[in-house]
Amino acid sequence: MTGSNTTGFTTLSAVTDERRQLAALLRTLSPQQWNTESLCAGWLVRDVVAHLLYASTPLPAYLLEVARAGGSNDRLNDLYIRRGRTMTLDELLTAFESTIRPGPLTRSAPRIILADTFIHHQDIRRPLGLPREIPEQRLAALLRHPDPFLRPRRRMRGLRFTATDVDWQHGDGPTVQGPGEAIVMAIAGRSAALADLGGAGVDILRERLGAAA
Numbered sequence: 001m002t003g004s005n006t007t008g009f010t011t012l013s014a015v016t017d018e019r020r021q022l023a024a025l026l027r028t029l030s031p032q033q034w035n036t037e038s039l040c041a042g043w044l045v046r047d048v049v050a051h052l053l054y055a056s057t058p059l060p061a062y063l064l065e066v067a068r069a070g071g072s073n074d075r076l077n078d079l080y081i082r083r084g085r086t087m088t089l090d091e092l093l094t095a096f097e098s099t100i101r102p103g104p105l106t107r108s109a110p111r112i113i114l115a116d117t118f119i120h121h122q123d124i125r126r127p128l129g130l131p132r133e134i135p136e137q138r139l140a141a142l143l144r145h146p147d148p149f150l151r152p153r154r155r156m157r158g159l160r161f162t163a164t165d166v167d168w169q170h171g172d173g174p175t176v177q178g179p180g181e182a183i184v185m186a187i188a189g190r191s192a193a194l195a196d197l198g199g200a201g202v203d204i205l206r207e208r209l210g211a212a213a
Contacts, residue, residue, distance in 0.1 A: 009138075009141070011111055011114055011141060012107065013112075014141065015102060015106055015113050015114045016100060017115060017123070018104060018114060018121060018138070019055075019100045020100050021132070022052075022117065022120075022121045025124070026049065026093050026096065029045070033128055034046045034089050036127055037127060037145055038127060039123060039126055039190050040123050040157065045124050046084060046089065047081045048123055048124055049096050049124075049166050050080050050086065050092060050115065051081060051084075051091050053083075053095050054080060054115075055103060056098045057103075057105070100200050108201070111141075112149070115142055115146060115147035115188075116147055116149075118138070118142055118184065119147060119188045122181065122184075122190075125195075126190075126192055134181055136165070137154075139163070139166045139168075139180035139181065140166045140180070141181060143170070143180055143184060146153065146187055150188045152187040155186070155189070158172075158173040158174075159171050159175075159176050160173050160174065160176065161183055162199075163177070163178070163180040164177055164178055164179060165180055174200040174201045174204060175199035176198075176201040177197065177198055178199075179196055186205060191206065191210070194206055
C-alpha cells in the first residue's frame with residue numbers, strides 16, 4: 001500500500017515529486033556544487049546522487065548486489081559510489097532522472113524510499129544554502145514514518161518532539177521543538193539540524209548524535 005488520505009495524498013506520488021524536485025535542483029548546480037561535501041560524512045553531492053540510483057536498479061540485479069555486498073549497507077553504498085565516480089555529471093543526472101518514475105523497489109517500499117530521498121535531498125540543499133518550501137502533508141508523513149534503517153527511535157526515546165509548522169507531536173520527556181524538516185534531519189542523525197531546534201531536550205539529542213558519530 002502506498003498510503004493515502006482524504007485529500008488525495010499518496011506516498012508514491014510524494015516520492016515521485018520529491019525526486020522530480022531534486023532533479024530540478026541538480027540541473028542548476030555548477031560542477032563546484034556537485035563536488036561540495038554533503039551532510040553525509042565523506043560523501044560529495046555527486047556521491048549522494050550516485051547512492052540514490054539504487055531506486056532504478058531492476059529487482060533481480062539489486063538483490064544480486066545486496067548478496068555481493070554480504071547484506072552490508074555500507075558495502076552496497078560503496079559499490080554505488082565507486083560506480084558513480086566513473087560517470088560524468090551529465091551521466092549522473094540522466095541516470096538520476098530515470099529514477100523519477102517509480103520502479104519495483106519504490107513501489108514495494110514507498111515510505112522508506114520517500115524518507116531516504118527526502119533526507120538525501122536535504123543533505124544536498126543544506127550545505128549549499130538552498131532551502132525550499134516542503135509540502136505539509138509530506139513533512140507529516142515523514143515525521144510519522146521516519147527511515148527505520150537510520151534507527152531514529154533510539155534518538156527519540158524519552159524525549160517530547162513537537163513540530164512548529166505541522167500538526168505533529170511524539171513522545172514524553174524533555175522537549176525538542178522546531179520545524180518538521182529539522183526534526184526529520186536530526187532524528188536521521190544530521191547534527192547540522194540541531195541549530196534549528198529548541199527546548200530542554202536538544203542537549204540530550206546532541207549527546208546522542210555525538211555518541212553515534
